[in-house]
Amino acid sequence: MSRRMQVLRIVAAGTMAAAISSFSAMTAAWAADTIKIGSVLSMTGPASFLGDPEDKTLKIYVDKINAAGGVDGKKIELVVYDDGGDANKARTFATRLIEDDKVVAMVGGSTTGTTMAMIPVFEEAQIPFISFAGAVEIIDPVRKFVFKTPHTDKMACEKIFENIKQRNFTKIAMISGTDGFGASMRAQCVKVAPAYGVQIVVEETYGPRDSDMTAQLTKIKNTPGIQAVVNPGFGQGPAIVTRNYAQLGMSSTPFYQSHGVASKSFIDLAGAAAEGVRLPAAALLVGDKLPDNDPQKKVVVDYKTTYETTTKQPVSTFGGHAYDGLSILIAAMDRANSSDPKKVRDEIENTKEFVGTGGIVTMSPTDHLGLDLSAFRMLEVKGGDWVLVQPGS
């Protein structure tokens, strides 16, 4: 190559660089005309299995919405922070979203702990906040600016007890995790059990990072008259409980897990021990097994296909909660023809018959979740996969 050519190349490269930098200056100016949506997720730490799919889902769908022209001609700009599952950090990031980033709405909060820590910040700033966390405390009592998409733990208890009642069981044991999810669901189950004629005879707990639960299960095993065992918890704990359950030869007693472990990784981790375990979960987990006339079928199959082809990872219901939250928010902005936080809030509350991955959502001033028990399907693990439990069995 001649010297001259080389010089030319350098000049060309320089011009390119200048062009690129002026282009990025242009996008910065254009950014002022975007709608800023904030999110604080637990992408790392013990709840990363929630935050990670939620983060991926939000990014995939924000890109899709922007590619399709955005909302009312404005592009969405997503600001995401990782709280590592730490409620203190979540609160700090929530403040940052409002004061520095000046977001008009917030989606996310992966766990009940982080969500509860952030609620006061958004209530005070009057910014709509759609949480992806489970506990019923988030929307009960109703707070003006706070909504959530996942089923509550109370509904999970009701769905489990409904099934237990159908099988004519009355005496059960409960082993729950002491993490926020497990503790909250445990309390709800204790509260709703009498309504289904269910008596909780023994109760045990385990720490979220415990590696052996045989001692607790042995106590349950040695209690006479137990007809079923319920395990409210999430993370790897329930997988270990399930393995110890099989190890102790307790599999002949029906075993119920919660929606907290409704993902394929639970079956992978628990292995053969998971056979016969039942749990309530959203339709998303069994999308392809739903009958064709199921109103949710199209939405869940679309989401599953999009998520799995983009991330190359199996879909989980947690990412689905993020999809529902974002979709409800975008639809509300569209209806409001505005990104004014107060108008958007009013429209979120007006959400009617929204078909999401978690169920069909109809909100009201007294219900900021908008789901009923039909949103849950009772599933059973069979042959290393989920199957729908037929009603009444």
Added chain:
Amino acid sequence: MSELLQFFVSGLTVGAVYALVALGFTLVYHASEVVNFAQGEFVMLGGMVTVFAYAAGVPLPLAALLAVLVAIVVGLLLYWLAIAPARGATAVSLIIITIGASILLRGAAQIVFDKQFHKLPAFSGDTPVDLFGAAIQPQSFWVLGGAALLVLLLYYVMERTLLGKAVMATAANRLAARLVGVNVATIMALAFGGSAAIGAVAGILITPITLTSYDVGTLLALKGFAAAMLGGMGSPLGAVVGGLLLGLLEAFGAGYISSTYKDAIAFIVILAVLFVAPQGLFGRRAVERV
């Protein structure tokens, strides 16, 4: 009776892992007076590297060997890159360096591997063994046997070989050891490499039972440290006894008293022991001559 035995074996299995972590603490503390809080990360590395190598098609024994080698290399790097350059620093600074290293290793594992939980197949099947009415996973025997073997091996090296004597000499008096021709730097590097290997083996043995993820090390380091304190910091026998005792306390606490307070029960007992015998069960009383 079967209940008691069930709790006993559960406690021993978990305790054996605490004991191995405590042993790693002891070995490094012996040679360098550093409490290495990255010890738990070696356990994590052992489990995670094995899981990923095995998933990539490497046979399990080779995957395990690879994991031990990776942990040893990381242990040596930790010594050469972080501990050795800060040789003159106080023990507190060195401990803070190890905490930093543990955060770094956890972060790196999160990127290199992932954030999910993983499992390994049990080495000899999942069918529980019925022992006097207690159902025991075959893997528990692997954990107990592996731990016993490591302890014996370490005992032999420390008590019967020149290398072990050199480690003891370094622990007793670094200057004097150097004067009689012990290469103190090499001994310290060996201690870090050795403790990494012990941690990695613990991680491999326990993964089929407890599952593993990038952040399992934190809690294990805490429990292992508590076990080492209970047994007496710096005493290998104390580390083993302390670890097993801690595991048993947790299992019996959960089984007979309350599963909610089992960690509290274990730590209350440790506190009580340390009030009565601040040097731990087998620790030497530190005597300072003036």
